[in-house]
Amino acid sequence: METSDRLSKEDELRAANALKTLNLELNYQAETFIHDDAPPDVVSLWLDNITRFEEANANAQLAPLLNIIGNPELIPAEGLDEAVSEAEINRLLLLLFENNIYVNRPEGVSATDYYRFLVEEFLQLEIPDIKLPGMLHVFCYEEFLAGDEDD
Numbered sequence: 001m002e003t004s005d006r007l008s009k010e011d012e013l014r015a016a017n018a019l020k021t022l023n024l025e026l027n028y029q030a031e032t033f034i035h036d037d038a039p040p041d042v043v044s045l046w047l048d049n050i051t052r053f054e055e056a057n058a059n060a061q062l063a064p065l066l067n068i069i070g071n072p073e074l075i076p077a078e079g080l081d082e083a084v085s086e087a088e089i090n091r092l093l094l095l096l097f098e099n100n101i102y103v104n105r106p107e108g109v110s111a112t113d114y115y116r117f118l119v120e121e122f123l124q125l126e127i128p129d130i131k132l133p134g135m136l137h138v139f140c141y142e143e144f145l146a147g148d149e150d151d
Contacts, residue, residue: 070095085115102139
């Protein structure tokens with residue numbers, strides 16, 4: 001019986017993925033946790049996406065979220081009632097979503113308080129101005145509250 005010294009296509013892809021992972025670790029201090037059962041073709045695509053993100057992030061300029069969504073006119077939060085606040089929240093969340101930005105809306109927070117948060121805190125946040133196909137910037141309202149507790 002003759003044995004081939006060539007790797008199978010799957011083993012070649014696994015080896016290429018190992019090199020991509022090492023590159024991410026060395027160049028971006030990324031930590032990856034890839035299960036051995038993960039299909040190597042899916043892992044390859046995922047590693048390529050992470051590499052594109054890291055490259056874009058390394059060269060990205062910071063910009064306030066307000067600029068990223070096109071500097072829409074904002075109604076001052078002071079004195080707004082619940083109905084107007086609700087309409088403005090919906091408008092801003094749609095603009096954010098159209099720019100691949102998502103911030104959760106927690107239960108139990110009034111429309112006026114959430115609108116104030118969006119206008120006075122969230123839209124002032126500077127993030128790397130990165131736009132990659134399929135990439136979504138995700139933010140958690142509660143993490144902003146945790147930051148306030150440190151002050």
